[in-house]
Amino acid sequence: MSAVRARPAQFDRASQNRRSMIAKIQIAKAQIGLDEDDYRQAVFDASGQFSLAGCNDGQLIRLLDWMKSKGFRPLPKGGTKAASHPMARKARALWISLYHLGAVHNSSEQALEAFAKRQLHCDRLVWANQGDAFRLIEALKSWAIREGWIQHDRATQKPLSPLGLQASLCSAILQKLKAAKVAPEGWTLDQAAFKLCGIETDRTERGYSAEDYERLAAALGDVLRKHGGRANG
Structure with missing residues (x-):
């Protein structure tokens, strides 16, 4: 056989x-x-x-x-671990928010690293001196403010709470959508959430949670990019 x-x-x-x-x-x-x-x-x-x-x-x-x-960043090729210290986490959150605002076109860890290198003159964010954190964070905040993201209460000028910052981010993205004629001038966040993103909201029982705002910012950001939202980073 x-x-x-x-x-x-x-x-x-x-x-x-x-x-x-x-x-x-x-x-x-x-x-x-x-x-x-x-x-x-x-x-x-x-x-x-x-x-x-x-x-x-x-x-x-x-x-x-x-x-x-929500903040997941795949490791760069070669397995190099992404920075996870407080400065890096805060910078990453701001970078993602700027992506939703259409201010940058690349939300990757590598793009953030390149920006951080220019600000801190350090090759890797993971090696950065934590004492220099304010330089990177303030640069990102200033950029965000130029893009229309209000960071302080208009009446008291006190910094907004984390939830207030998320609400302000969503409002800033909506304003860009209105400026681009994607959304009518009179639309509220609730209307934009449903009519542009298919997200049903119900604020009669409770306000938005942090997760609600995160989801809405990402969804509105997607709509902004699809309609040619400006990105220069």
């Missing part, structure tokens, strides 16, 4: 790509600090599925995009 020749193993690029996306999602879950309940809700919101196993590739991509809007 002649021996049966073994079939060579075949490289399944689609399966490898899927495994890679699932691995990134697991890394993102840890990086942005999702607990199990919030993670399962995020999977369901992005895909309508109860687990990653039921998701198709498009749904996995949608979940990854949502995680990136």
